[in-house]
Amino acid sequence: xxxxAGILVLFTGQPACIATDRELTLAQxxxxxxxxxxxxxxxxxxxxxxxxxxxxxxxxxxxxHRALADEVFVVVQIxxxxxxxxxxxxxxxxxxxxxxxxxxxxxxxxSGGQQLLKPLSNYVGASKNPFTLTIPTFGKLTPExxxxxxxxxxxxxxxxxxxxxxxxxxxxxxxxxxxxxxRAEVPVLFTVSEPPR
Numbered sequence: 001x002x003x004x005a006g007i008l009v010l011f012t013g014q015p016a017c018i019a020t021d022r023e024l025t026l027a028q029x030x031x032x033x034x035x036x037x038x039x040x041x042x043x044x045x046x047x048x049x050x051x052x053x054x055x056x057x058x059x060x061x062x063x064x065h066r067a068l069a070d071e072v073f074v075v076v077q078i079x080x081x082x083x084x085x086x087x088x089x090x091x092x093x094x095x096x097x098x099x100x101x102x103x104x105x106x107x108x109x110x111s112g113g114q115q116l117l118k119p120l121s122n123y124v125g126a127s128k129n130p131f132t133l134t135i136p137t138f139g140k141l142t143p144e145x146x147x148x149x150x151x152x153x154x155x156x157x158x159x160x161x162x163x164x165x166x167x168x169x170x171x172x173x174x175x176x177x178x179x180x181x182x183r184a185e186v187p188v189l190f191t192v193s194e195p196p197r
Contacts (some may be wrong), residue, residue: 024140027056029152030064032141033104036154042102044071065106065150073103073155074186076171082111084173086184093190100158105135107151115173116144119155122168122185130160131167131190145173162194 024032030052037043044052051067072089079085095101107117119133134156135143145151159165166189174182 024146026061026064026148026150026152029141030068032138033152033154036138037102040102061150068104068106068152071104072106074105074169074171074188076105076107076117076173076184078107078109078111078113078115078173080110082113082115082174082182084171084182084184086169086171086186088186088188093188095157095159095190095192096195097159097162097192098195100132100156102154102156105153105155107145107153109145109147109149109151112147112149114145114147117153118143118172120170120172122170123165125165129167130165132156132158133169157190159190159192162192165190165192 034044034049034052043049048067048071052064055061055063055067070090073091073093074089075087077085077087089104089106091103105117109115117135119135121129121131121133123129123131135153136156137143138154141153143153166187168185169188170183170185172183
């Protein structure tokens, strides 16, 4: 079997580590996320990983999306006018207290824009919000979209206290405007376990 870099050459027409400019292709984006999850000991399940490699080998974007479908935490949709919707994905909302977890975000961007994504959270269970949400930068893969119809990012979520916690996950796209056309929200109930002793 070819190495993943060789496979990505077939899928993208260029080596996995090289893009024509600052943009990464869909396959390159997912490979960056896949590598980062492995590096932080949060790898995709083997069946998902195998599906990813098979999709690259067959140069099948639809198969790539199917392989990742069950791992998606939230789906962000941006319409041609730049308005944003967000929906919960099938991935479990499970954390370990005090340990950041990387969760997969799928972005369907019908606007073709290069919006900057900013995640926020609202929490009403206490005076202090125990959650922090960020979209980290991994090399060329940043919180700023590159304009592809579909892109993926990782959202880092951490919670200070164990238990059941419901928050409203908010995603802003654009310049962080308060206009409802540039942000959307979805409630998520997290199960946060105590760290192992």
